[in-house]
Structures are given as structure tokens and as C-alpha cells.
Amino acid sequence: MTTALITGGSSGIGLGFARRFAAEGHDLVLVARDQPRLDRTAVELQSRYGVHVDTISADLATVEGCDLVEKHLGSAVVDILVNNAGHALPQPYPRGALADEERMLDLLVRAPLRLTHAAIPGMTARGHGAILNVASVAGLLPAGTYGAAKAWLIHFSESLRLDLAPRGVRVLAVCPGFTHTGAPHIDTIPDWIWLSVDQVVDQAMKDLRRRRPRSVAGRHFKLYATAVHHAPRRLAARMARSRTPKN
Structure with a gap:
């Protein structure tokens, strides 16, 4: 039986991946800061799907939190790593506090960099594995x-995908648009634009099987991604001035 380690695994997209992997028979390691919520999630998944669920309470925006999860990745067999933990900030740069900006970058960049580095040796030694980075x-x-x-x-994901493919490890960048994750709803965004967590997870699992480099769920967001890719940089910058989708 294989094991999936999911950061931010007790809510939102992380919980969606946890449920999907549990339904497919994978054991789980869930990482988040809130231990009581982790415990409730573990009980729910174990009783519903009959899999084993371990939990690690860690703040991945800190060196100590990353160290804790890295040690587990280095000592246990983890076949799938989902780097999902993250958040945005209410104020755009530079209007917000610099410390908040640094903490966000630690969580969105440093944590997946370090955890991926810790997971790769075991995966490549076994000749199989998967890394999903939720962008x-x-x-x-x-x-x-x-x-x-x-x-x-x-x-990072696309570069790593090329490096690790010959060694049996798949890497996917998951690129959600506006998604109902339980976070506060943005009232100015029309309902038809929003995705469900299951839509994001379903598309990601299909794209992982197809060995695609990126996964974008929803026809409208696929069109959005295609338009951005082909648009002149001046037009892309103008598009960015409007509210940009955040998972």
C-alpha cells in the first residue's frame, strides 16, 4: 500500500486530495498547524475509507516546521507528495507588512523547495513516485x-518534471483558479466562475495519469491560461491589473 503526504491536508484543496487518495486506498500523512482539526480529519478519513492516517502538526512557514516534515520524508516511505499549504495576503505589495510578505514566500516557495528535496531521494531510489505542487x-x-x-x-515543477521523468517520478503543477475552499467568499466574483475542490482534484488526477506538466480545471480557466500564454506581455500585464484568481 502506498502513502501520500499532503501539506495543508485538513481543509480546502489539500483535504480534497486527501479524500481522493484515501478513496483509492492510499495511506495518508496530513500536515497542518491545527492539531485538533488534523485529529478530526484523520478520524473521518480512517472511518470512511479504512486507511491509516498519520498527522504532523507543523507551521511550514518556519524552519522548525519544515525540519519536522523533512525528517518524516527522510525516514518513512512516502510515494506521493502534495505541496498544497499556502495563503495569499489581503493587501498587495508593498501596502502590507513586510514580515507578512516574507512569511508568505517562506510558505509558498521555501517549504515546497525543502520538502521536495527531502522526498526525492526515496522516490528515485524506489523508481517511482509523484509530486503535485499546488500553484x-x-x-x-x-x-x-x-x-x-x-x-x-x-x-520549478516543470523543470523538475523533466529531470525526474527518467527516474520514474512524475511531477505536476496544479493551477487552480477561484475555488470554493472554505475561505471567505469574494462577492464580486460571479458564481459561474468558481470551481469546486472536486473539479480541481479530478482534473489534477487525470493530468497526473496523462503525465501533463500543468493541470488547469474548468473550461473558462483553460481558455484563460491559453490566452495568457499567447498574449503579448503588455496585454498580459493589463490583464493582471484586474483581480487575479487565487486558489
Whole structure:
């Protein structure tokens, strides 16, 4: 039986991946900061799907939190890593506090960099594995520090995918648009634009099987991603001035 380790695994897209992998018979390791919520999620998944669920309470925006999860990745067999933990900021750069910006970058960039580094040796030694990095369509446009961090994660994933494919490890950049994750709803965004967590997870699993480099769910967001890719940079920058989708 294989094991999936999912950061931010007790809510939102992370919980969606946890449910999907559990339904497919994978054991789980869930990482988040809130231990009581982790415990409730573990009980729910174990009783519903009959899989084993471990939990790690860790703040991945800190060196200590990353160390804790890295040690597990280095000592246990983890076949699938989902780097999902993350958040955006309410104020665009530079209006927000610099400390908040640094903490967000630690969570969105440093944490997946370190956890992926810890997971790769075991996966390559076994000749199989998968790494899913939850980015955002915001990473396809010049969209502030959040978009810049997600752009880094997309390019990191695509580069890593080429390096690891010959060694049996698949890498996918998951790029959601606006998704109902349980976070506060943005009232100015029409309902038809929003995705469900299951839509994002369903598309990601299909694209992982197809060995695609990126996964974008929803026809409208696929069109959005295609338009951004082909648009002149001046037009893309203009598009970025409007509200950019965040998972």
C-alpha cells in the first residue's frame, strides 16, 4: 500500500486530495498547524475509507516546521507528495507588512523547495513516485508577490518534471483558479466562475495519469491560461491589473 503526504491536508484543496487518495486506498500523512482539526480529519478519513492516517502538526512557514516534515520524508516511505499549504495576503505589495510578505514566500516557495528535496531521494531510489505542487493560474500573470511565488512553483515543477521523468517520478503543477475552499467568499466574483475542490482534484488526477506538466480545471480557466500564454506581455500585464484568481 502506498502513502501520500499532503501539506495543508485538513481543509480546502489539500483535504480534497486527501479524500481522493484515501478513496483509492492510499495511506495518508496530513500536515497542518491545527492539531485538533488534523485529529478530526484523520478520524473521518480512517472511518470512511479504512486507511491509516498519520498527522504532523507543523507551521511550514518556519524552519522548525519544515525540519519536522523533512525528517518524516527522510525516514518513512512516502510515494506521493502534495505541496498544497499556502495563503495569499489581503493587501498587495508593498501596502502590507513586510514580515507578512516574507512569511508568505517562506510558505509558498521555501517549504515546497525543502520538502521536495527531502522526498526525492526515496522516490528515485524506489523508481517511482509523484509530486503535485499546488500553484495557481495567478502564477501565469504578473500578479504581485503571490503570483510571483506561484510562477516560481510552476517553473520549478516543470523543470523538475523533466529531470525526474527518467527516474520514474512524475511531477505536476496544479493551477487552480477561484475555488470554493472554505475561505471567505469574494462577492464580486460571479458564481459561474468558481470551481469546486472536486473539479480541481479530478482534473489534477487525470493530468497526473496523462503525465501533463500543468493541470488547469474548468473550461473558462483553460481558455484563460491559453490566452495568457499567447498574449503579448503588455496585454498580459493589463490583464493582471484586474483581480487575479487565487486558489
